[in-house]
Amino acid sequence: MTAADRAAIAAGTPGEMLMERAGQGVVEAILARFEVQPVTVLCGPGNNGGDGYVVARLLSERGWPVEVRALAEPATDDARTMRGRWSGPVKPLSGPVGEGLVVDALFGAGLARPLDGLAAAAVTALTNRAEQVIAVDIPSGLPGDTGAPLGVAVCAGLTVTFHARKPAHVLEPGRSLCGEIVVVDIGLGETPTRLVENGPEAWAARFPWPETHSHKHARGRLIVVSGDAWSTGAARLASRGGLRIGAGLVTILSTEEALASNAAHLEAVMLKPFATELELEQAADHADAAIIGPAAGVSETTLLNVLALARTGAALVIDADAITVFRDDPEELFSVLDRDDVLTPHPGEFERLFPGVLKAAPERITAARRAAERAGSVVLLKGPDTVIAAPDGRAAVNLNGSPWLATAGSGDVLAGFIGGLVSQGMDSFDAACAGAWIHAEAAALHGPGLISEDLPGLAPRILRRLYAER
Ligand SMILES: NC(=O)C1=CN([C@@H]2O[C@H](COP(=O)(O)OP(=O)(O)OC[C@H]3O[C@@H](n4cnc5c(N)ncnc54)[C@H](OP(=O)(O)O)[C@@H]3O)[C@@H](O)[C@H]2O)[C@@H](O)CC1
Ligand SMILES: [K+]
DSSP: OOHHHHHHHHTTOOHHHHHHHHHHHHHHHHHHHOOSOOEEEEEOSSHHHHHHHHHHHHHHHTTOOEEEEESSOOOSHHHHHHHHHOOSOEEESOSOOOSSEEEEESOSTTOOSOOOHHHHHHHHHTTTOGGGEEEESSOTTSOTTSSSOSSSOOOOSEEEEESSOOHHHHSTTHHHHHOEEEEEOOSOOOOOOOEEEESHHHHGGGOOOOOTTOOTTTTOEEEEEOOOTTOOHHHHHHHHHHHHTTOSEEEEEEOHHHHHHHHTTOSSSEEEEOOSHHHHHHHTTTOSEEEEOTTOOSSHHHHHHHHHHHTSSOEEEEOHHHHHTTTTOHHHHHTTOOTTOEEOOOHHHHHHHSTTHHHHSSSHHHHHHHHHHHHTSEEEEOSTTOEEEOTTSOEEEEOOOOGGGOSTTHHHHHHHHHHHHHHTTOOHHHHHHHHHHHHHHHHHHHOTTOOTTHHHHHHHHHHHHHHHTO
16 A cells, blocks of 8 residues: 555545545546456455456446456455455456456555466466556556566556556556556545656746847857867757757857867857867856767866866756766766756766666666765656656656657757756756657657757747647
């Protein structure tokens, strides 16, 4: 039972009533998606099984042919009550499951160990039937607080959970085992949750729209540090992203040798030379935000450039090579970061800065939180389920990730989106969340054939939508 259940029960809502609402929610989700057909409900011994008996009764009352299979007798009072209200037969779990839908009410939040014996066999027999399987709360075999199955686990086409998504619903591979996810309100009320699904509702109210009197300097001054003469495209992708997301002035800072190639490809983005890290520091002096890392080169120069930017008042977005250069001494980086700064590692870069943290954490949200706390800055851990965490414990998981983003340079544009938002004064955690969401939304909008050059130009369609809904 979760803390939310216990709190609701302590506040006077009987567990039995919560269970009735939970079963009702599952049934409504089924009725909204499927025609009447045979349904087999697999019930476990705990309250997840209790929900299963409610589903069986309510579907049967609506004329559905229902068969109940139980792993064991109910072991909780509420489950026993619901078992008692089911007037049909209860068959053993063993043996093949017939045609039609299968409701998986074997285990939910109380899963304590890998499935074995009859439960494992029943779950294995459901392989290749995902579209017909409706998981109650969580696909059995998947612990709610991680996205990692303990052993065999149900693969469902629909998962109906209660109150709020749990880590297993948002983190891979769990998220893919859930299929469509429906969250049912069972009246648990407002309970503090520190896991946020990243989406506009989490940050749109604080999006930095320009006001009538805004001028370009007030809209945010962003600088992007260019790579050397052969590696200038990444900084331009980032700068274009920054400009499209609304920064008023974007400047690429480039060494002499890369000036010509940058100059040949820039219009609204400005260009300034620098030779030493001291000159970089001076050039960045009036910037609100600075991006460093995309194609920067894994070199001592990049490391010194990061430290130089950290001496300015600019909020930093540190990506790619600018992360890797600190692999021998991550503390050197952490000692100059503050909570306005954002690190945007993929898992390999994350490992370089935070060795062992991903492996030691039960899942990616905890890993990103620990990293943010250690670094003292916002950390955006990339992946199909990108996680954003702040040093104060805030965390969000991006749910609109898109496979089209697996293309060269997409991370550079993401750094640009985040830097552009931070430069406009948006809180860095919000900016990382908004940047990641808009980035994935843009990719989904384009779909097949996406290249990173397309991403900045897709942002306006999403921004228009956000602007209209503000
Ligand atoms: N969220 C909400 O608001 C509401 C939630 N509700 C529902 O309650 C569910 C949580 O119920 P729950 O705590 O009783 O746990 P549940 O998953 O049924 O299993 C526990 C039982 O399984 C057993 N067991 C564990 N692992 C096993 C294994 N591998 N193999 C074999 N046995 C194993 C374990 O035995 P033990 O570990 O003690 O030996 C225990 O007997 C939740 O997911 C939701 O569906 C609603 O009803 C009300 C509102
Ligand atoms: K289940």
